[in-house]
Amino acid sequence: xxxLSLSHIQKSFGQVxxxxxxxxxxxxxxxxxxxxxxxxxxxxxxxxxAGFETPSGGTITVAGKDQSGLKPNQRNIxxxxxxxxxxxxxxxxxxxxxxxxxxxxxxxxxxxRVKEMLGLIKLEHxxxxxxxxxxxxxxxxxxxxxxxxxxxxxxLLDEPLSALDAxxxxxxxxxxxxxQQQLGITTVFVTHDQEEALSISDRIVVMNAGAADQIGxxxxxxxxPATRFVASFVGTLNLIEAKVIDPVANRISIGDQGVTLxxxxxxxxxxxxxxxxxxxxxxxxxxGAKGDTALAGEVVSSNFLGSVVRTRMRVGASVISFDMFNSxxxxxxxxxxxxxxxxxxxxxxxIRD
Amino acid sequence: xxxxxxxxxxxxxxxxxGLMPFVIFVLMFLVLPTMHIVIGAFQTRDGTFTLQNIIDxxxxxxxxxxxxxxxxxxxxxxxxxxIGFAMAAAVVFEAVPRWIKSPLLTFxxxxxxxxGVPLAFAFLATFxxxxxxxxxxxNNFGIVLQRDFGFNILSFWGLxxxxxxxxxxxxxxxxxPALEGLRREWREAASILGATGLQYWxxxxxxxxxxxxxxxxxxxxxxxxxxxxxxxALTGSSLNIVPIQLFAQIRxxxxxxxxxxxxxxxxxxxxxxxxxxxYIWLRMRAERWLx
Amino acid sequence: MSVWARIxxxxxLIFGLLYFFVPLGGLFExxxxxxxxxxxxxxxARVLADPQFQATFTYSVxxxxxxxxxxxxxxxxxxxxxxxxxxxxxxxxxxxxLLPLVIPAIVIVFGYIRLYNTSSWLPLxxxxxxxxxxxxxxxxxxxxxxxxxxxxxxLRTIDVATLTEAAQSLGAGWATILGRIIxxxxxxxxxxxxxxxxxxxxxxxxxxxxxxRPAFGPYLQRIGAxxxxxxxxxxxxxxxxxxxxxxxxxxxxxxxxxxPAKA
Numbered sequence: 001x002x003x004l005s006l007s008h009i010q011k012s013f014g015q016v017x018x019x020x021x022x023x024x025x026x027x028x029x030x031x032x033x034x035x036x037x038x039x040x041x042x043x044x045x046x047x048x049x050a051g052f053e054t055p056s057g058g059t060i061t062v063a064g065k066d067q068s069g070l071k072p073n074q075r076n077i078x079x080x081x082x083x084x085x086x087x088x089x090x091x092x093x094x095x096x097x098x099x100x101x102x103x104x105x106x107x108x109x110x111x112x113r114v115k116e117m118l119g120l121i122k123l124e125h126x127x128x129x130x131x132x133x134x135x136x137x138x139x140x141x142x143x144x145x146x147x148x149x150x151x152x153x154x155x156l157l158d159e160p161l162s163a164l165d166a167x168x169x170x171x172x173x174x175x176x177x178x179x180q181q182q183l184g185i186t187t188v189f190v191t192h193d194q195e196e197a198l199s200i201s202d203r204i205v206v207m208n209a210g211a212a213d214q215i216g217x218x219x220x221x222x223x224x225p226a227t228r229f230v231a232s233f234v235g236t237l238n239l240i241e242a243k244v245i246d247p248v249a250n251r252i253s254i255g256d257q258g259v260t261l262x263x264x265x266x267x268x269x270x271x272x273x274x275x276x277x278x279x280x281x282x283x284x285x286x287x288g289a290k291g292d293t294a295l296a297g298e299v300v301s302s303n304f305l306g307s308v309v310r311t312r313m314r315v316g317a318s319v320i321s322f323d324m325f326n327s328x329x330x331x332x333x334x335x336x337x338x339x340x341x342x343x344x345x346x347x348x349x350x351i352r353d
Numbered sequence: 354x355x356x357x358x359x360x361x362x363x364x365x366x367x368x369x370x371g372l373m374p375f376v377i378f379v380l381m382f383l384v385l386p387t388m389h390i391v392i393g394a395f396q397t398r399d400g401t402f403t404l405q406n407i408i409d410x411x412x413x414x415x416x417x418x419x420x421x422x423x424x425x426x427x428x429x430x431x432x433x434x435x436i437g438f439a440m441a442a443a444v445v446f447e448a449v450p451r452w453i454k455s456p457l458l459t460f461x462x463x464x465x466x467x468x469g470v471p472l473a474f475a476f477l478a479t480f481x482x483x484x485x486x487x488x489x490x491x492n493n494f495g496i497v498l499q500r501d502f503g504f505n506i507l508s509f510w511g512l513x514x515x516x517x518x519x520x521x522x523x524x525x526x527x528x529x530p531a532l533e534g535l536r537r538e539w540r541e542a543a544s545i546l547g548a549t550g551l552q553y554w555x556x557x558x559x560x561x562x563x564x565x566x567x568x569x570x571x572x573x574x575x576x577x578x579x580x581x582x583x584x585x586a587l588t589g590s591s592l593n594i595v596p597i598q599l600f601a602q603i604r605x606x607x608x609x610x611x612x613x614x615x616x617x618x619x620x621x622x623x624x625x626x627x628x629x630x631x632y633i634w635l636r637m638r639a640e641r642w643l644x
Numbered sequence: 645m646s647v648w649a650r651i652x653x654x655x656x657l658i659f660g661l662l663y664f665f666v667p668l669g670g671l672f673e674x675x676x677x678x679x680x681x682x683x684x685x686x687x688x689a690r691v692l693a694d695p696q697f698q699a700t701f702t703y704s705v706x707x708x709x710x711x712x713x714x715x716x717x718x719x720x721x722x723x724x725x726x727x728x729x730x731x732x733x734x735x736x737x738x739x740x741x742l743l744p745l746v747i748p749a750i751v752i753v754f755g756y757i758r759l760y761n762t763s764s765w766l767p768l769x770x771x772x773x774x775x776x777x778x779x780x781x782x783x784x785x786x787x788x789x790x791x792x793x794x795x796x797x798x799l800r801t802i803d804v805a806t807l808t809e810a811a812q813s814l815g816a817g818w819a820t821i822l823g824r825i826i827x828x829x830x831x832x833x834x835x836x837x838x839x840x841x842x843x844x845x846x847x848x849x850x851x852x853x854x855x856x857r858p859a860f861g862p863y864l865q866r867i868g869a870x871x872x873x874x875x876x877x878x879x880x881x882x883x884x885x886x887x888x889x890x891x892x893x894x895x896x897x898x899x900x901x902x903x904p905a906k907a
Contacts, residue, residue: 050545072544079545085538089560098556099546134643145543150547371725371804372733378718379740379788382781386755387747393758412883434665439656457657463890466662466840469847471671471879471886478876479670517668521660579748582849586865596750600895603754604855611758618751629746 003028003186004049004154009058011044018044020210022058027039029184031177033197036207037233042190045207049188051075062153073102078147078185082159083320084139086131092118092142093127099150117145120179137168144176148183154279155180157189161196173200187334194234204228211272229353231277236253239351240276240318244268252276255316280310280323283343285333291342295320299339302332313339393615393623394643406583406616413608415591415617419420422578422595425509429516430573436517436564445532458529460612461522468519468576473586476515480506507588515587516577523576531565561639568635575628578621595621668883675876687877696863698877702818704860706850707776708845711783712838715791718784720834723795724826727804741792753782753854775855782851787844791837798833799826838891843889847882 002024011019026032034042037085037316046054049060051072060067067075086095100110121141132216139194140160143162157176161169177200180187191197198218204210206214206221206229212225215296225231232239242252242259245270250261254276255297268274297313297320307322309332322341324330333339397403410416444454479485482500484506490496498504505511535558541551581596590597595617601607602614678686691697726734744752756778760768768774807829811821827834852859864882868875 052541073547073549077545081538081542083538085542087539087557100546102546102552229469366798368729371729372722375718383743383752383785386752386759389759390751390755436660437880440660443653448650449657450712458895470861471847471882474879475667475671475874476869478674481668484670485673486666521663581750586868599750603757618754621748622751625748626746
């Protein structure tokens, strides 16, 4: 059942159209990420849900109720900001209590709810601290508790992790997901970090130039990118130019090596160029590696990245990267060596623009 | 040889010598003269320690002069804070077009330095008995400031109104950055949590600004308290405020006791120093929040 | 933003602007009233022809220039030295330079009169030259907060340590470094400090009056008590000079390079 619905949302600032015809239905309790580069309009959509911006067109409904004309303070929505935005003049307790206070709740009720929220983020012991006495990660957890305290219908997270250190970023995103599942609250999460989006979302909206390029579950987005933009933005991807040999038999050539695709090529004719995508982790050059397809190439470079070694090889006009898991006995191929990469033909995606 | 010189230098660090001209200058022409006054305030004529001078401040016209000085300083600081705050808020929150901000701040930087004799004449020429505004109101509206409002430029309110000319710009200059320090997210966070605009101001913005506001008030107070030239040029000796009385005392020992004069000056230092310390302390608090 | 907020904003702004400009207009209008019934520059003509005006004005201009020279000689080397060798001392030096904002000028000059009188160990007030020197030093103290801050801000924009080391490695001595490397690099900052000093000294009243020197400020106050229109004409002149100085500061600071700040 749709809980939060965005239909035909548009937004222009003056002459500049920031969001053009954005559509999305979000289920109750769902965790949806808006993923995209800066300037793609994802934050603008979020701010329209919050009521900070008014859509130039389209409607937003929450639980069946049209939100247009409602001020932010009438919407019962929780929001966590990128730069924490805790009130510096209040301690942790008062920050979390703020939404309840302005709603005119009774003192005992406020106290109980704040305690519950601080328990949820495991910061009961810091209730008396002021924001400037907290670390970034602690501040953001307080901000989350503050947003959740008035029991909002929807939780909005505006790049809440991007101001934090790498380690805290990972632990906090897991905590956010856990709390979200525990409370079953409908959540929209805005981020430009694909790993973040992939790891915690039920669904991801990949946004590009003010519109949704693809909406789908993380695995779907990663494995079956719908557009060239999604393919290049989410994960690392080899884009390979191939020449069609036989459209009926799905036969193409990369360099001068023939490959038969699983996916039907569609309306192309022999001699046309098609773009193919291949994830670096899809293939292997190990002896006896599985796969019905092989490509031989000359190694151009080999980079040690920690858990994997990423090697680039030249096949015709394309350069293809592939990853090998690191192990103490691993011998990366030398530059100039010729290697054979094996993979399953179904891993080769056809990119249609 | 070179090495010996080097170790000698290490043993006797000479870098502090570079500060000596400055330190000696400040000692001779700022610290020692002030100390002389402060010490003199606690001495009898023959140099023994006494608290009598401080006690004697409570005699004659001295208490009333302090009282009037404090009242004028409070009034001009309060009004200056209020009006300056409103103007700074108007430009910072863009109730008026954005381009006004920069010239207004520049102008304030200039006008806040404008205490002095010419300022007194400017207000005399405007609000004095035959001043521009006085005549304008009388000729066009039949309003006589002196008769209808009891307003006289040579009085308490006259001096207060004149002081406002440099108090308002000083307030704008100091409070504008504090207003700019109010982050947009605080307003948005308050609003999305259900707060009205009024609740945001009462519970978030004003408490955050409070140290800055109070601190700036203290600074404005000290600023007015120490203003001598404007007061003397405007009112001559007709208004009995501390700087005017001290001026007369320095000129001609009207109190008949030089050490009582020291005590009076000491009282001035104490009041402006307290106000300034308050300002610095509150400012540090405000900056801690705005980190 | 609501309409009411906009109206309130405009009201505050207009009120404030009237507050600034009406007195200036009133002053100018009044200064033109010397001839009955018509506006004229008579008051200005009389003032400018007054030998006392010429004498006191010249005196104040000379005092201002002397004060600026002393200020530069004291502030530039100190600010430079603190930045280069004694950064730990900066808060203390800054505190000292801000003291003149805390201690009223009238108290400082009171101290001078008592400490440097004819019977003291340094009887500066005993001679005209001595008193003039004392007045210039007093002005330097009054201008210290502005001068120091201007120069220190200027120094922050250049890399003092590297410039000094580069000059030293080329064989320059301290005087050369200060005069030919540091000063030219902070000249804009020094100039704005100098113009502000000029503006302060030209109209200053308290020090000059109590040290009994024939400066422009006391002259203005004195004829204010005796003449009808001349003091207003003089005030317009004083305002014009102050404004001119402060406009020059704006002009100069625009030429100042805005290099990234270095601690």
